[in-house]
Structures are given as C-alpha cells and as structure tokens.
Amino acid sequence: MKSKSEIVEVKALPFAAGFNWSTGFQMQRFIQELANRKILGAKCPECGYTYVPPRSRCGKCYTKIGEENLINLSGKGTLVGYTTAYVKLDGQGNFQDLEEPGIIGAIKLENADSTIFMPLEGIKPRDVTEGLKVEVQWREETKGELADIRCFKPT
Ligand SMILES: [Zn+2]
Numbered sequence: 001m002k003s004k005s006e007i008v009e010v011k012a013l014p015f016a017a018g019f020n021w022s023t024g025f026q027m028q029r030f031i032q033e034l035a036n037r038k039i040l041g042a043k044c045p046e047c048g049y050t051y052v053p054p055r056s057r058c059g060k061c062y063t064k065i066g067e068e069n070l071i072n073l074s075g076k077g078t079l080v081g082y083t084t085a086y087v088k089l090d091g092q093g094n095f096q097d098l099e100e101p102g103i104i105g106a107i108k109l110e111n112a113d114s115t116i117f118m119p120l121e122g123i124k125p126r127d128v129t130e131g132l133k134v135e136v137q138w139r140e141e142t143k144g145e146l147a148d149i150r151c152f153k154p155t
Contacts (some may be wrong), residue, residue, distance in 0.1 A: 004105035006099055026054040035144035039073045039136065041112045052112045052127060073109045075136035076155065081106035082123045101125050107134055107152055 025032070030040045030053045042054030046063035056065055085102045087095040105120035105128075112134060122132065134152040142148040 024056055025067065025114070026056050026065070026070070029067070030054050031146060032144050034146070034148040035142045036147035037075075037138050037142055037148075039075055039109065039149075040070050041073045041109070043049055043069050043071050045069050049114075050112045051114045052109055052116055071111070072143055077112070077134055077152070079105050079120065079128070079130055079132040079134055080108050081130060082120060082128055084128075104136045105134065105152060119151040120150060120153070121151045 004028045014081075018092055021134045033040050040054055041050045041052040042056075044058040044061065044063055044065055047058060047061045049058060049060045050071065051059075051065075053072055054065070057063070058065055059084065069102060082103055082105045088097055088098055090096045090104075103120040103123070103125055104117055106115045106117055108115050118130065121137070123132075133155045135155045137150045137153050139148055139150040
C-alpha cells in the first residue's frame with residue numbers, strides 16, 4: 001500500500017494528440033464518392049450482407065470484399081432506431097444545452113443491411129417513429145468528406 005506522500009494528484013493537464021491513419025481503399029472510395037453525391041456500400045460476394053460504409057472483410061462470414069463488390073446506394077432508407085440529444089459537447093469536454101433537441105437516427109439504407117447513425121432533421125422528436133422513410137440531404141457544396149452528408153430528412 002502506498003503512503004500518502006507517494007500519491008501525486010493531477011487536477012488537469014493541457015493535452016493534445018494528433019493522429020494519422022489509413023482508412024483503407026474501401027473507406028477512401030466511400031469518402032471520395034461523397035463528392036459525387038453517391039453513397040457506396042460493399043456487398044459480400046459470399047453471403048450478400050451489404051455494409052455501409054463499405055468494409056474489406058465480411059463480419060458475418062469473413063469473406064474478403066473487393067472493389068468489384070462496391071455498389072451504389074440510393075440515399076433513401078428507413079429509420080430503425082433513434083435517440084434525442086438535449087446537450088452537446090463544447091470541444092472543451094463540457095456539456096452545453098442545445099437550443100432545440102437534436103435527433104440522431106439509426107438508418108438502414110435501401111439495399112444495405114448495416115445501419116448508419118446520422119442527424120435527422122425536419123421533424124420534431126415527438127413525431128419521430130421507427131419505420132419512418134428518410135432521405136439523405138447533401139451539403140450545398142460536396143467535397144469528398146464525411147461532412148458532405150449534412151443530415152437525413154423524412155421523405
Ligand atoms: Zn459475408
């Protein structure tokens with residue numbers, strides 16, 4: 001057991017970390033195609049499970065998924081779950097109240113099996129129901145970044 005004199009208490013330190021990582025060719029293609037307002041999925045050649053964002057190996061049957069297995073998805077889908085957020089992080093680790101509650105939807109795109117989690121706008125939280133048909137809303141100028149998908153809205 002340590003004596004009290006050996007315990008160093010640190011209340012806070014400034015901390016910043018930068019990262020570089022490879023997203024792999026599937027994710028790279030996915031992000032590039034967002035500039036063309038296209039959402040790519042990866043369909044497993046063995047079991048047919050379709051992932052969005054695409055991935056290079058099937059999590060169901062472990063089959064390799066190649067570039068030839070990338071498919072275009074329509075950007076339309078169904079809400080299969082959601083949560084309502086009343087606060088956001090301010091970038092300093094503190095919560096701030098949102099002026100209006102925000103909805104984060106779990107969305108299953110047409111012809112995809114996995115779900116994506118995206119902001120849902122254009123509907124009040126009390127009116128949201130699972131099974132709602134939704135459609136992607138692109139930001140005005142798409143640049144090949146994840147932020148090209150602004151949100152989803154009910155159709
Ligand atoms: Zn598979």
